[in-house]
Amino acid sequence: MSPRDDWREGIARSTDFRILLVAAFVLSIGMLSPAKGWAQAPRWEIDLNASRIEYDTMAALNAPSISTLVDWRRPSLFGRLSGSVTGFQNAGWSTQGRGDLAGLFSPFGVLNPVRIELAGTAGGSRHSSGFNSFIAGVDARLHVRGRSVGGWAGASLTSGRNSFDTASVMGAAPSAGLWAQRGPIRATLSYLHTRISGEFYPEVDFTFSLSQGALDLTVYGGLRRSPFEGPGLHESWAAATAAIWVHPIAALVFSGGQYSSDIFQGLPGGRFVSLGIRLTLRRVRPIPIAARAPIIYTPEAARAGSIGFEVDGARQVEIAGDWNGWERVPLAQDATGRWVVPVGLAPGAYRFNLRVDGERWIVPEGVPQMDDGYGGRVGLLIISNQQ
């Protein structure tokens, strides 16, 4: 029997294809339906992957998978749902799911750099053998945010269990982190001091992200110390994912590396390489594009058609607003890199948005803005009639 036949037999024997079909059907309907339903459509991605995985507890095996991710961002709310179905060569199949919800509060006003974040997470997995696991956690953080650097300190409480153990594992961890962003690059460093059953598991994690042109690259890794001595107890891991966008709605995804064990759910770590395709309604960059603008424009600037915006890393910027019935007008860049509005506007107040790279509608930073009623924000462009 060839390896291909071996794989097919394994899948046929142990994978209920109806689950995969239902999942694919639901996800496909989901992909089609929100196009007209969301003003600020959420990020919605489906990955189809062919992977080779070597868990710490078993030999390497082939593993096709389908996974999806939806996230929804508002200025003070963030939600994410993700899930996957994976078939394993001669080893059944598994499903995984996870939900995250976080609220951001500005107790000292929106321009004050201090934010409070309260977040909750719940997730679980199920294997065709009957094994299942569950995890839930809450997290509170105090953020200090600058334009390009920031940090946080907080604490989390996490509980997990699996069907092999009768008791759940509960841990508490103070945490702290730093981040920095410059143009299309962002780096994050965080520290967790997890305490489980009186023992400490200190952990350092890093993430590096780059979004430039057609490439979205994420490199992440970490180091966790165990209170016990023994082979494999101290863990280190690192992995990378590169998405190359070959079409506005499709990317080739390459990933590989190691991932850590999950001490709350009792899931093993492992090594993997994966090749896949990512489909989406529109590309959403992992690093939001920042834009800056002054708050008020002079009549001279309006008359000369020299109103412009800085939008970091944008390839295409369009403007739409009250003055022309919300028709999108492409902007051209001047010598300094600003995107220039090619229309002279009469004095008044206009509602407007920028559309960047055909993706999301944004409001340039610094411009007066308000809820647009459609799930996003709309900016206000003021052309003063007096000097």
Place this chain on the structure above:
Amino acid sequence: MRLAWFLLAGMCVCIPRATAGQDRDFASSVDAVTLAVVQPILDAATRDSLPVQALRSKVLEGLAKNVRPAQIGQVVAALADEFRSARSALRTGLPPLALGDGEVVAAAMAARQEIGFDVVRALLESRPNGGSLEVPVTVLSELVRRGVPVEEAATLMTHVVRTAVPLGLAAQIPGKFDGALGAGRPPAAALVEALRALNIPDPPGRDPPGRDPPGRRPPG
């Protein structure tokens, strides 16, 4: 006198034509399903003398952002209700002609920042020359959004309007405020710094921190 009648007659002929032209432009920009949803709302808004152009813009904004017709209808109806409340509240005790569409829109937007209509009405009453309040009310909303207490921002903007501070200058207050705040000043001091940077006199009764009381300044 004949010239006045001629102009009046011309206005009567031209204004409906202009409105009809705008109606046609709007109708040609909107698909039939959306038009069927929003037209009754716009008709009611026209009857109530609400800022119809702002409502039409909201419809076109929704279409540009690929919003479903039903949701556009909900948003536009809610906006019309906000305009209705603002117009009704602001008209109390004011001559009808004193209120333009810009004021109604700005007051409705200010209400979203929990700035009461009484504050906006006080601004309307304090303007010496009947000028537009669109920019002052917008600046007021922006200051409140930045954490300045409503009373403090309202006192400042009433002073700005009453003393006829150029609107181009007033509109720069939030930007200067941002700059001071970004430099680490607390909100109250940042507002003082913004006014100083723009050479706008303090409103009466304000005693900003860090400034010498009258009589203690060195002569000259």
